Amino acid sequence: MVRYGKEHKAETRRRIIETAGRRFKRDGIDGSGVSTLMKDAGLTNGAFYAHFESKDDLVTTAIADQLKVQAENVVAQAAPGRAGIEQIVRGYLSPQHRDNLGDGCPNAALLDEIGRCTDTTRQAYTDGVLVLIDGIASRMAPEAPSSARVKALGLLGLLAGTLQLARALTDRQLADALLEQGVNNALALLDADQRV
Amino acid sequence: MVRYGKEHKAETRRRIIETAGRRFKRDGIDGSGVSTLMKDAGLTNGAFYAHFESKDDLVTTAIADQLKVQAENVVAQAAPGRAGIEQIVRGYLSPQHRDNLGDGCPNAALLDEIGRCTDTTRQAYTDGVLVLIDGIASRMAPEAPSSARVKALGLLGLLAGTLQLARALTDRQLADALLEQGVNNALALLDADQRV
DNA sequence: TCTATGGTATGGCGAACGTAATCCAAATCG
């Protein structure tokens, strides 16, 4: 077994990606400096460029990683079919998720900032989100028509936007009510979809 | 009496607020420096602090202004009742709006960043968005039950999230399809609401 | 002309990204 070899560097790289993902979600991409990101990983800023070409390189990698993890969680943890979707929706639009930026959905935390990123980053985002989307779509329409993907994207837009709005409001009661409304909206769309 | 006339300074301030609103929406809050913001207004950075206490002060003011203008546009331009809502929804989830950051909705452009702002800024956002929301709510349920406000917030969340998602995707055809799906979703919610 | 006012020009200070020069521990080889 290699002791110092490839595993060491790969593990360090992984740690940077994971802690950076959390930091980006909490403080934003522009709001997170390289030296802070490295301190989060227990390193100093100079080591950064042995792992990534640039901050943008890390941003792209971290976003892809966040979406991958989220997709795995969806696939692994949620029940199949409509029951799984309802489970996902209720967990997503919960006060716990609203109040936990770091462990939460990267879409809700970063979506408008991602829209301003480089094409490379947005491409990685697009690829990553489609994997997540397919995990959701398979539960919305098991027969999987081509429109299922678009419907799942529509659902994700609703979820992310509602959560962002709940996070931005200072009135917590109103934010709570909005989350409930969001759950009702999401479920209503699913039911309307099945009726057609 | 005042030398330059009150109008002059007030007009300069207004110009800064308006150009800053556009810049924030295009480049983000963290992505916009004070000297850039002032250059946009045709001034140099030093003059900034004759008009605002700090960048945060401008951020708060600009967000409030953006929401005020948006609320006025909604009230002024959209027809009353359900027809007005449909008009708003179709305009909001249009490719034109998606491709025009600077003139677009401040919620879609800045929502997740606003969630990370100071309490003061978030309070100003909350106050401002509620005015906008009431303009929408009055068209959703003319009898105006207390839940109309929450329903309108739910709709705004759907609209903003869907538009953000459409902006982040690199696949334009998919983004177009998502916008259409968003329109259908929004209208379905309105109809479901009326049936109850 | 005198003075208040709005704006410019300039600068301090810190943080940002990125690049070395150096260090130290593990891996390899004679």
Next chain:
DNA sequence: CGATTTGGATTACGTTCGCCATACCATAGA
């Protein structure tokens, strides 16, 4: 098994750019 090599990490630095402040100037009204 000791010397050498390798490579990940540290420290330090350069440059740029961020926010914020102030000394000065130009203008317009009294």
